[in-house]
């Protein structure tokens with residue numbers, strides 16, 4: 001362990017309140033100044049960016065909320081759909097909330113060059129407060145124990161900086177899952193970009209901003225119901241063939257967009273091969289899904305959940 005790690009630790013043990021105050025004052029992604037008071041390289045870059053932002057913000061066109069964040073973000077997989085707006089001169093306009101939740105808020109966003117219609121996007125923003133611990137935190141902490149002890153302590157002590165890191169891990173995990181599944185051709189929205197705790201996704205809905213309904217909200221006739229069931233099982237089989245279970249599958253995390261069933265909300269996707277409880281995750285997805293379809297009147301001879309689970313287990317290579 002490096003010397004300054006010990007220094008911080010002693011300070012925390014002996015003077016917790018003083019340490020907490022000084023941590024809070026240096027909130028979030030601000031790099032710490034060097035002990036000698038000189039600016040670190042990170043700090044210099046941050047100040048230069050603040051100056052740039054102060055200059056450009058005065059020029060934002062009317063109605064826009066920010067310049068496009070494309071340049072600084074992690075980008076979605078290639079080949080990129082042609083509707084993705086990559087121009088640096090584009091602006092983002094917040095058109096309102098699609099849903100607020102405990103762990104994330106989803107907003108409708110328009111991105112485009114000033115004076116054009118642009119495209120609609122769903123902006124999913126993970127909240128830093130009240131967030132449950134990211135399920136892979138343990139591994140994350142292990143691997144970085146020596147190098148990233150500041151992050152580790154911030155997460156352990158749930159400082160505002162630490163909570164923000166946890167929220168960002170959820171965003172990173174969901175972006176990775178969506179990117180992988182989109183590349184495989186799974187019915188998921190195209191993940192346009194991720195920056196910090198925010199994901200920008202293909203908006204599933206109409207041009208007027210009406211979002212596609214959740215499966216839970218639709219009243220399909222018997223033929224549509226059967227069709228939606230087979231779409232859902234096809235999606236589950238594709239996931240299973242990649243060794244994955246959704247992990248939180250329900251009629252709220254499936255949208256029906258122009259007759260197509262789309263899978264969303266994937267930060268907790270489960271690697272069923274590495275996870276000792278893998279089969280149980282597959283079984284739970286099947287149970288939740290079939291439960292909803294049975295409630296809508298689909299016969300159990302159609303869903304045949306025993307056979308479906310056996311197929312998923314075999315597709316995942318678990319037999």
Ligand SMILES: Nc1ncnc2c1ncn2[C@@H]1O[C@H](COP(=O)(O)OP(=O)(O)O)[C@@H](O)[C@H]1O
Pocket residue numbers: 098099100101102103104105106122124189201202203204205211212214252253264265266
């Ligand atoms: N790409 C999208 N297009 C349209 N609506 C979306 C999209 N992503 C999310 N939503 C809406 O936001 C809601 C919450 O999104 P979700 O990813 O399930 O987050 P949460 O973790 O809050 O459940 C969804 O039920 C859906 O109504």
Ligand SMILES: [Mg+2]
Pocket residue numbers: 252253265
């Ligand atoms: Mg959800």
